Structure formats: structure tokens, C-alpha cells
Amino acid sequence: PYSSFVGKYPITITHGMTVGELARLFNEQFLINCDLTVIPMKNWHRGQWFDETGLKWVNPSPNIRSLRAATVYPGLCFLEGTNISEGRGTETPFEIFGAPFIDKGKLTAELNRLNLPGCYFEPVEFIPTTSKWEGKRCEGSRIIVTDREKFLPEQTGLYIVQKIHDLYPKQFEWISSHFDRLLGSSKPRETIVKSKSLNELFFSWQERQSWFLDLRDNYLLY
Structure with a gap:
């Protein structure tokens, strides 16, 4: 399905x-x-x-404009199945994410507290010129990959979604059908909704x- x-x-x-x-x-x-x-x-x-x-970079997609974006895209793309901006309409799509209702300092601190392998987060503000929250001031985080060999994009992406979902339960919204298509299953979304451990999902x-x-x-x- x-x-x-x-x-x-x-x-x-x-x-x-x-x-x-x-x-x-x-x-x-x-x-x-x-x-x-x-x-x-x-x-x-x-x-x-x-x-x-030694080859010249060619964008594989209009919004994947660098190797940095391509590295994080397999996980940050999950935000497309939510009402959180994945940075479309900015100079660095998929490297930043946020929404008008997010507190950049709080979210960034919570994400860094997870000590996810191969990356850390910085607070950021941006105003998308297109797509979600067009023209609205958003706060959120920038993902910085420090070790490409240790970085786990899918797991990192789901931890980001889970953290925003848990911090802002009244404002966060799913685009459920698209989120499930991106993951190929409804289980990741259900795991987050039911406040279950993502580690159990990853083990499965x-x-x-x-x-x-x-x-x-x-x-x-x-």
C-alpha cells in the first residue's frame, strides 16, 4: 500500500x-x-x-544543492510529511528546519542532548520564500554533520520529528499519508504518536x- x-x-x-x-x-x-x-x-x-x-557538483534535485544537503536528505526529508518547514524557500533546504511556533533555543538544546552520532545542531531563524510557512518567520535548528561515516540520517530524521512532536503537540501536524509513503510504513509514525521507543523500531x-x-x-x- x-x-x-x-x-x-x-x-x-x-x-x-x-x-x-x-x-x-x-x-x-x-x-x-x-x-x-x-x-x-x-x-x-x-x-x-x-x-x-574531483567532479563538479550537479544538483540531483532543485532543493538538494550541496553534498551537505544530500548527506542529510534521507532523514530530513521525513519533515515533508509534517507541517515543519524543511528549509524549502531558503538558500539551504534540508540543512535547516523549523516553524513559527518553535523556540530555536529550546529545540536545539533538546536535540543536542540526544548526542546523536556524527552531528550536532545550531539554532537558526529563517523566512521561507516558498512552500510551508511562506513569508513567516520561523525558528528552528541547523544540522551540522561532523562525521559522515558515523552519521545515521534516517534515525536522526526520526529523532528530530519525535522531538518536535513531543515539544509542540498542539501545533505539530502530520501529513500522514505522505509521511508513511516516505518511510514505506505507518510504524514509524505510530511509534512516535504512541510515545514508544525509537530504538525498538530501529532494532526491528x-x-x-x-x-x-x-x-x-x-x-x-x-
């Missing part, structure tokens, strides 16, 4: 595959069965980040993740 343009097939959000590798997996596992040829790249290895390739992901990694090995080219 959650298959959509933003998540057509049941794979992990941060899958760690190239487009060609994904094409190979989709073609065989999801019975597309087209006549597919993937031409491998040269001089690239899986451990490289984009800024280590491990079996499915292990299954996917084993499957993925069959289609890697590098």
Missing part, C-alpha cells in the same frame, strides 16, 4: 547502490525483465564520497536490512 513514486520497491532508504546497480536489481528482482546493459564506470570505488571524486529494521544487504551483493559492480 505504500508503493509510490517516492518509494516504488521495498529497499532500504540509504541503499548504497549506483543507478546502474539499482537497475540490475530492479530488473531481476521485480520482474521487469528488460534487455538491460549497464556500462561500468572507471576510477570510482564504493568508499568515495562525491567531494573525493535490522533483520530486513540484513536481508537487503545479502540481496544487494548480487548486483554490485564495484
Whole structure:
């Protein structure tokens, strides 16, 4: 029921595959069965980040304007399923988030208290020129990634949503159908609504993740 343009097939959000590798997996596992040829790249290895390739950055999407944004996007995009601005209409979408009803100091302090791996938060104010809260002064936080290898975008994104939900229960709103589509399940939203531990949710992901990694090995080219 959650298959959509933003998540057509049941794979992990941060899958760690190239487009060609994904094409190979989709073609065989999801019975597309087209006549597919993937031409491998040269001089690239899986451990490289984009800024280590020497190539010029090209925005993969109008609102992903830097490697910083691309790094946090797999988790910060969850805010699209809420009434919290994910920074669209600013110079740094997905690197900042907030709303008019948020106290920047309080939220930032609460997020930093979580000691999430590979990142910290700074207070921020902004006025979106488009999208949510257009023309309204918003307070919130900026996410700063300090260790890309330790940073966990999906978990971080859900902790952000949970913290804002808990701090501002009367003002926070879900866009439930979209949030569930982004996650491929209603369980993350239900976990937050029912004040359950996110750690239990993350633990439940491990079996499915292990299954996917084993499957993925069959289609890697590098």
C-alpha cells in the first residue's frame, strides 16, 4: 500500500547502490525483465564520497544543492510529511528546519542532548520564500554533520520529528499519508504518536536490512 513514486520497491532508504546497480536489481528482482546493459564506470570505488571524486557538483534535485544537503536528505526529508518547514524557500533546504511556533533555543538544546552520532545542531531563524510557512518567520535548528561515516540520517530524521512532536503537540501536524509513503510504513509514525521507543523500531529494521544487504551483493559492480 505504500508503493509510490517516492518509494516504488521495498529497499532500504540509504541503499548504497549506483543507478546502474539499482537497475540490475530492479530488473531481476521485480520482474521487469528488460534487455538491460549497464556500462561500468572507471576510477570510482564504493568508499568515495562525491567531494573525493574531483567532479563538479550537479544538483540531483532543485532543493538538494550541496553534498551537505544530500548527506542529510534521507532523514530530513521525513519533515515533508509534517507541517515543519524543511528549509524549502531558503538558500539551504534540508540543512535547516523549523516553524513559527518553535523556540530555536529550546529545540536545539533538546536535540543536542540526544548526542546523536556524527552531528550536532545550531539554532537558526529563517523566512521561507516558498512552500510551508511562506513569508513567516520561523525558528528552528541547523544540522551540522561532523562525521559522515558515523552519521545515521534516517534515525536522526526520526529523532528530530519525535522531538518536535513531543515539544509542540498542539501545533505539530502530520501529513500522514505522505509521511508513511516516505518511510514505506505507518510504524514509524505510530511509534512516535504512541510515545514508544525509537530504538525498538530501529532494532526491528535490522533483520530486513540484513536481508537487503545479502540481496544487494548480487548486483554490485564495484
